[in-house]
Amino acid sequence: MAKKKRITLRDVARHAGVSPTAVSFAYNAPHQLSQITRERILETAAELGYQPHPVARTLATGRTHTIGLVVPTGLNWLLHDPFFSIVLGEVGAVCDEFKMRITLVPAPGEVSPTALATIAADGFLVFALHRDHPLGAAVERTSRPVVMINGDEKLAVPMFNLDDIGGAYRAAKYLIHKGHRHIAVATLGPRADGVVIPSMERRLEGYRQAVADAGLPPETLQIVYTPGLLSTGHESFQKIWSLRPRPTAVLCVSDVRALGILGGARKEHIHVPDDLAVVGFDGLPEAAVSIPPLTTVQHDVASRVQRALSMLFGLINDQIGEADLTYRHITPVEMVVRESA
Amino acid sequence: MAKKKRITLRDVARHAGVSPTAVSFAYNAPHQLSQITRERILETAAELGYQPHPVARTLATGRTHTIGLVVPTGLNWLLHDPFFSIVLGEVGAVCDEFKMRITLVPAPGEVSPTALATIAADGFLVFALHRDHPLGAAVERTSRPVVMINGDEKLAVPMFNLDDIGGAYRAAKYLIHKGHRHIAVATLGPRADGVVIPSMERRLEGYRQAVADAGLPPETLQIVYTPGLLSTGHESFQKIWSLRPRPTAVLCVSDVRALGILGGARKEHIHVPDDLAVVGFDGLPEAAVSIPPLTTVQHDVASRVQRALSMLFGLINDQIGEADLTYRHITPVEMVVRESA
């Protein structure tokens, strides 16, 4: 089968008896054309079924109308992190509004440092990148605008984070005040691809500081690696429950972990919070309706995403001249006490 | 600030003292070059910090290495449909493997029928599109490869669906067998943007058939519109509970709805399944660990996505000559009886 040849602007020009320039103007600068020629051109284009070629247009204008959303791991991460779905949804909502498209850029630990260069995008929204990640240096160096969310503050990129340390500190302090002296910490284990998520590191740091400031020994905290999944909650719970000394409370670096553990405890008829107090992190909607409702550290994802994209779009559209690479916006967190602790 | 001029292939050629062709070959046809010149070129490129321009490359080759993932609504839908997160995650996993990128294509009810033409992609994976959607005709007509998931079988596009009708039929029949004669159906209401999701229509049809086949009157089913959200589950429950005659069971077109309603019932101390039996649809992982565990209709999303993408990539790479527009793959469903009904 011979491939149908694409109808180009040139074809339209020929059929309408005008120059290619005129056809281009019909779309991009209508006021430069007399109404009559413009109409003729548009009619001819419709008859021929002409559609401007987006790639050619991009090459000529330099604009893709697309942002690259860089995630610090493979795209299958989406399967494993409901929290990221929320981030993506918020990004989507803002991009809908500004008529920008999103292209997903996976960045697993083994990604080439030049990966960004191959992406057709006007700028990048980078999510949760650690300075040691192969793309860490790349995002600092790309000639296109970049902003970062939940990232490593050591990177020289405008950054929109939340108060991970403060939130974790408060969560731990809350448990200590309630008298807990053996506290498990459920966090993500070292990943096969070596990727480290900066906010998880910071939350751990916050927990530790609280313990230190309370004059308690570091062993008060017992680290447990658990997957951030609801479905493996039972397993996670058993890991925690078999620690010695047995913890009376667990600090989770994410609500997903906490929710899973809640389910696991229930299956074993362990009462939360009496037998085991559980504290989450993030403030997912699910945390409000779990059984029991989850005590957690809440932060506003939507506004963080909005701020970040507002800066990114400003940079892309040259409304902001130069990115302030030291800019740091820290969303405050709120400790929400419910029934699980 | 003067913008730094981009370093082009031409610059590299000049600096290395070779032709542009040679530089291109260094990347795309290394064996066409003597090792020594290739090395010289690559070195020069590295020194100058040369990166091939992806858009120019696309214009010349016709390949974007990207698929457009078309969703039948705005991107903020992601916020409201956890099930879609799973689909997206599976798509991501497969694309990771095949080194294809994903660009998200929102298609709310008011989208222009020419929207696809502006997307730089080698093909489209279309999700849940109805024939009356403004893009319905567009996906049939685009010159680029298209496959569809959970779509409208009236559309002339290769399609990978699941047995919505059969699954719904079995769910309803199960409840009828258990003696339920007043059954609520929780489904999504008419959307502001007019978008209709085909699988939801089919599930409704399945419920109705089961009722008819059992010789029961259509009024056995009472339709209730509820948002597919956990957080509004209490409200949804109250809507159902205030129906008269009061239903003894509820069929939900999605697990998310069912899970929300479970939470709402619990808050009101209504026992599931004794006071109200609840059946979901989809088989989310969460359904296995809810309280009580959810009886639902399960189907395999991962394999459906894999099959669909395998055809799409085959079409894109010309391994499959011509798309069979009447192709219909129907994933079987499995009724999973747990404790909620």
Added chain:
DNA sequence: CTGAAAGCGCTTACAG
């Protein structure tokens, strides 16, 4: 093994 040339399909000063 290497190069000159045409082409991918647009946009946009510039000139009239």
Added chain:
DNA sequence: CTGAAAGCGCTTACAG
């Protein structure tokens, strides 16, 4: 208001 020309930065027959 309209057109001829150069340019965006690559790739790829074709010729040698």
